[in-house]
Amino acid sequence: MKTWKKFAHINAKTVDEAASILGAGNAAMIAGGTDLLGTMRFEILPTYPEVLVNLKSIPGLDYIKEEGGTLKIGALTRLDDIAKSDLVRTRYTALAEGAHRTATPHIREMGTIGGNICQLNRCWYFRLPDNRFNCIRKGGKTCYAMSGDNRYHSIFGAVNYCLAVNPSDTAPALVAFNARIKTNKRLIEAEKFWTMAIPGSTVLAADEIVTEIQVPSPPAGSKSAFMKFAIRKSIDFPIVNCAAVIGAKAETARLCLNAVYNIPYRSIEAEDAIKGKAINEANADAAGAAAVASARSLPGERNKWKIPIAKAMVKRAILACA
Amino acid sequence: MGVPALGSLPSTAEATPRGTELDSGTARTVPPSEDLKTAGDMRTIELTVNGGKYRVSIEPHWSLRQLLRDQLGFTSPKDWCGGLGACGSCTVIMNGRPVLSCLTLACECDGAVIETAEGIAKAKHPIIQAYINNNAFQCGYCTPGFVCTAKALLDRNKNPTEGDIRDALGGNLCRCGTYQRHPPAVLEAARILNRKA
Numbered sequence: 001m002k003t004w005k006k007f008a009h010i011n012a013k014t015v016d017e018a019a020s021i022l023g024a025g026n027a028a029m030i031a032g033g034t035d036l037l038g039t040m041r042f043e044i045l046p047t048y049p050e051v052l053v054n055l056k057s058i059p060g061l062d063y064i065k066e067e068g069g070t071l072k073i074g075a076l077t078r079l080d081d082i083a084k085s086d087l088v089r090t091r092y093t094a095l096a097e098g099a100h101r102t103a104t105p106h107i108r109e110m111g112t113i114g115g116n117i118c119q120l121n122r123c124w125y126f127r128l129p130d131n132r133f134n135c136i137r138k139g140g141k142t143c144y145a146m147s148g149d150n151r152y153h154s155i156f157g158a159v160n161y162c163l164a165v166n167p168s169d170t171a172p173a174l175v176a177f178n179a180r181i182k183t184n185k186r187l188i189e190a191e192k193f194w195t196m197a198i199p200g201s202t203v204l205a206a207d208e209i210v211t212e213i214q215v216p217s218p219p220a221g222s223k224s225a226f227m228k229f230a231i232r233k234s235i236d237f238p239i240v241n242c243a244a245v246i247g248a249k250a251e252t253a254r255l256c257l258n259a260v261y262n263i264p265y266r267s268i269e270a271e272d273a274i275k276g277k278a279i280n281e282a283n284a285d286a287a288g289a290a291a292v293a294s295a296r297s298l299p300g301e302r303n304k305w306k307i308p309i310a311k312a313m314v315k316r317a318i319l320a321c322a
Numbered sequence: 323m324g325v326p327a328l329g330s331l332p333s334t335a336e337a338t339p340r341g342t343e344l345d346s347g348t349a350r351t352v353p354p355s356e357d358l359k360t361a362g363d364m365r366t367i368e369l370t371v372n373g374g375k376y377r378v379s380i381e382p383h384w385s386l387r388q389l390l391r392d393q394l395g396f397t398s399p400k401d402w403c404g405g406l407g408a409c410g411s412c413t414v415i416m417n418g419r420p421v422l423s424c425l426t427l428a429c430e431c432d433g434a435v436i437e438t439a440e441g442i443a444k445a446k447h448p449i450i451q452a453y454i455n456n457n458a459f460q461c462g463y464c465t466p467g468f469v470c471t472a473k474a475l476l477d478r479n480k481n482p483t484e485g486d487i488r489d490a491l492g493g494n495l496c497r498c499g500t501y502q503r504h505p506p507a508v509l510e511a512a513r514i515l516n517r518k519a
Contacts, residue, residue, distance in 0.1 A: 001387075001401045001404050001405045001424065002404065002405060003383065003384075003385075003388070004383040004385075005383065006363075006381070006382075007383055008363055008382060009363075009382035009383075009427065009429050009430075011430075033427065034407050034422075034425050037425050037427070038406060038407060038425070041405050042405075052382070052427075054430060056430065078419075080419075103407075103493070104407070104408075104410065104493025105420065105471070105489070105490050105491075105492055106407070106410055106420055106422045106471070106493045107407055107422070107493065109419040109420055109421055110419075110421050110422065110425065110426070233492065234489075234492030234493060235408060235492065235493060235495075
């Protein structure tokens with residue numbers, strides 16, 4: 001097994017202390033560590049952090065509570081605890097199901113929701129060990145997936161020429177619920193949280209730390225659902241996933257796909273197609289078609305198969321809200 | 323040849339570990355060996371493994387799996403996927419949660435209570451005999467990971483359904499393909515545990 005190169009390790013006591021260390025130089029923060037330690041072990045990035053700042057030693061960031069009509073989840077809450085929480089399961093079904101379908105039981109026991117939404121995008125050129133492909137996402141000049149094997153890549157085009165997809169299973173649920181993400185500096189709408197950054201995946205500054213996820217209560221009578229397509233039911237990252245939050249009589253609808261684009265992809269076309277309509281097979285199918293109307297396969301059509309899957313995921317997520 | 327009885331199972335926990343086992347309550351420190359002294363940023367942590375208290379000197383970049391195997395001599399956490407977190411073979415129970423010891427930093431385990439397959443076998447937990455009775459392994463390489471995951475499930479859920487078991491063991495891979503055997507084995511262990519209680 002590859003061992004890690006040396007680094008220093010600091011147990012932070014407060015968020016401010018962690019932020020000041022992160023701002024001081026080549027440092028990375030570690031919570032569950034399941035994504036970070038993998039990227040470090042296989043040295044997929046051109047840089048290697050000199051210091052790891054442990055966030056798990058900060059007290060008071062592990063909670064699930066409902067306050068004033070808002071679900072508040074501490075950033076250090078393990079995915080498994082979210083998936084098993086009765087409160088989340090009954091009122092925020094799509095989020096619980098998204099957390100439950102993430103990776104493996106072990107990784108859900110280790111991984112936190114803060115880390116899940118901040119994980120790096122997935123692309124096998126980007127993630128190949130020892131930085132073999134110094135691609136655009138790492139500050140290089142080429143996207144190797146564009147002309148290479150891109151069967152798992154974006155179907156809604158590239159952002160700054162990068163085709164890697166965001167693999168988070170909780171992210172689409174957070175976008176569909178119109179959640180807000182609280183950091184030590186600001187409150188960010190879930191829809192604006194992800195971006196094409198190098199090499200990150202979020203709008204966060206180097207010394208910015210997610211502290212809380214705030215999910216407003218869905219409108220009365222609404223239902224939510226999460227659908228995921230992956231090769232294996234457990235372990236695998238999504239090929240396509242989709243979360244839907246649909247109000248009573250479909251007066252409101254929010255739909256978000258993930259693993260189809262650089263960032264979670266909110267499908268306003270599908271929302272418009274289902275709003276105010278009866279939730280049935282035909283209407284759900286039409287919404288699915290609307291969601292992928294602007295989807296395009298990449299040259300070579302290796303990722304063409306993802307388009308009908310995305311359509312089916314949207315359709316099934318809507319039908320599950322009936 | 324019948325099924326071997328529990329008592330005849332070899333237990334690597336019997337081997338003398340290279341770390342410092344402390345009598346419970348007392349703190350005895352053994353200086354690190356010469357090669358460890360020269361390394362920078364050493365630190366000392368205390369942790370409980372299979373009921374024994376250990377004080378060990380470690381470096382920040384060591385994994386828990388490295389600490390358990392190379393320092394303490396508990397060889398049940400296996401390496402299969404190379405540290406991707408994709409196979410579950412290195413599973414240990416840390417503070418009641420089944421976790422991957424290859425993706426856990428040793429320096430973050432200060433004060434942790436850890437249980438490995440050696441400890442589960444030594445405590446004569448019925449899951450071990452249930453695995454033998456149900457032939458829930460072939461080559462046995464993945465078995466310590468399965469046993470730890472299953473034991474963590476039984477600790478939390480006294481009456482798991484077959485669905486619960488399949489769900490909980492979803493992160494453990496078995497190249498021999500013994501998957502069908504695991505739910506009956508865990509169900510049998512749950513029945514024995516409930517009868518005892």
